Amino acid sequence: MGEEGNNMDKRLSSNQEAEVRKGPWTMEEDLILINYIATHGEGVWNTLARSAGLKRTGKSCRLRWLNYLRPDVRRGNITPEEQFLIMELHARWGNRWSKIARQLPGRTDNEIKNYWRTRIQKKNKHGDPMDYQNPMHSDGASTSQTSGSMQDAATPTYTIPQMDNPHDPFYAPPFSNDCTDNFWGVEDFWAMHSFHGD
DNA sequence: AATCCTGCCAACCGCGAAGCG
DNA sequence: GCGCTTCGCGGTTGGCAGGAT
CATH class of the missing domain: 1.10.10.60 (Homeodomain-like)
Structure with a gap:
């Protein structure tokens, strides 16, 4: 094309x-x-x-x-928390990159899409079964300390946002300015x- | 040292939805 | 209600950089 x-x-x-x-x-x-x-x-x-x-x-x-x-x-690098969130939201919403991006302030749909395709999807394709319960299996997670499935007590601080709910803690206006690094x-x-x- | 391979990222394209006259 | 324009999204491509052989 x-x-x-x-x-x-x-x-x-x-x-x-x-x-x-x-x-x-x-x-x-x-x-x-x-x-x-x-x-x-x-x-x-x-x-x-x-x-x-x-x-x-x-x-x-x-x-x-x-x-x-x-x-x-x-x-800059997608943090393990962001990775976790991306995987969770992708499991829920599929390839709705813009929607997923809205839950990750400062990240763009393009970036997330690229990230997914190059890192996560590839990993999956190479016989490393995608484990939505434990996304830290993916690369970049080696530095992560987070372990366990999202359903056990070790659930990361991230919670799955309520879609389209402005009252949800993860609801973020498109222009939040909380990024001071990267x-x-x-x-x-x-x-x-x-x-x-x- | 040179070549090949792989991963990453920026950018483009096509399509559908929404808005407007 | 209809057609046109614009926007937004998702998929795909091409180039570059770094690593491996």
């Missing part, structure tokens, strides 16, 4: 490139998008893309913003934003 996207933007004709840019985002584009949203907020993405002067589709802008540029995006390069952009915005 994605035949025209296969070569990313590298081989786009100059004509196409003038129309719509594809492929990896440049730092310049990131800055434009960040500054524009910081000033005007998120709006209609297609309009936003045009108004900001980005030669990107609204879709592309949205994806870039949600998965990478948003100030509260958390990056920040990535874009933090520099945000640090710089003051003088870009002025």
Whole structure:
């Protein structure tokens, strides 16, 4: 699939490139998008893309913003607790990545999806039977101290959120800002934003 | 030292749902 | 009620980096 996207933007004709840019985002584009949203907020993405002067589709802008540029995006290792939650929620909801992501503040559906496919699913495929009762069997869990099934006394502090229940302790608005670690390069952009915005 | 393999991640695409005139 | 536009989601792909041989 994605035949025209296969070569990313590298081989786009100059004509196409003038129309719509594809492929990896440049730092310049990131800055434009960040500054524009910081000033005007998120709006209609297609309009936003045009108004900001980005030669990107609204879709592309949205994806870039949600998965990478948003100030509260958390990056870095999935913690054992998060892994546990992901597995639990996946057992419950299946591939509803966006729904699962909402229970993991700062994590994106794309990240969780990638995590699942590359780590958990692969493990499962290689004959390591998925054990939802004890997700710590999966890799990355070697450092985990948590043991036992979720049904015994060693149940981790995570609880399964009540879906769509704002009163549930795990219900988190999309923009919770509790992440103070695992920040990535874009933090520099945000640090710089003051003088870009002025 | 060179090559091959594997894992990870960013980005794109297609489709369905929702919103609006 | 209908058609169009936009959004959001899930699946998939391609490139890069690091490790293994």
